[in-house]
Amino acid sequence: MKLAPHYVLFDLDGTLVDTAPDLGYAANRVREEQGLPPLPLAHYRSSASGGARGMLKVALGITPEDPGYGLRKERFLHHYREHLAVDSRLFPGVAEMLAALERARLRWGIVTNKIAEFSLPLLEHLGLARRSACLISGDSAPRPKPAPDPLLLAAQRLGAAAREGLYVGDDERDILAGRAAHMRTAAAGWGYLGDRPDPRTWAADLVVQTPAELLERLELRRAA
Secondary structure, rough: EEEEEOEEEOEEEOOOOEEEHHHHHHHHHHHHHOOOOOHHHHHHOOOHHHHHHHHHHHHHOOOOOOOOOHHHHHHHHHHEEEEEEOOOEEEOOOHHHHHHHHHOOOEEEEEOOOOOOHHHHHHHHHHOOOOOEEEEEOOOOOOOOOOOOOHHHHHHOOOOOHHHHEEOOOOHHHHHHHHHHOOEEEEEEEOOOOOEEEEEEOOOEEEEOHHHHHOOOOOOOOOO
């Protein structure tokens, strides 16, 4: 099946950008403050899309319901703020994919649960801030994903209907948000899937393993 969206929206962590090294660094700094040795990056990678919650679950085995979580989260965010874009990189093939969308004059944007304090500087560091048609962060809409609010806000800012767009993400909540917004969805198999459920069970319109495969599944009708 091929899709012909009027615009494409992407999740950030685990879909466009491999932020796991910097997130893992911040989590290990929190462990260090607790007198614990660092964990290998591989331990963190499959939870990187979960932000502070996911990282602290791996690093310390704690959840927001546990005593002291708030303080540990503050320390994690402090370390991440200081190490935001040191080792984060676009996933292989993403730069070529975005360039191809731009050549086809197909607008693309970002919808992430990462708050603007972190998402905007990261995009600026990677040279994507001015190229993206919109950036909807975790604190841009009343409710974050899996609620549809951020995707509906993105469509509004693009002056388009939600049903005309495609949302690409590496987590089931991305697909849930897209479906709730009545937007087409694609599950990105190149991100932080790890030992999480098979994305083929998420009821996405597409499941793609590489950015190049995503391009192959799009009808780039406006290509020059």
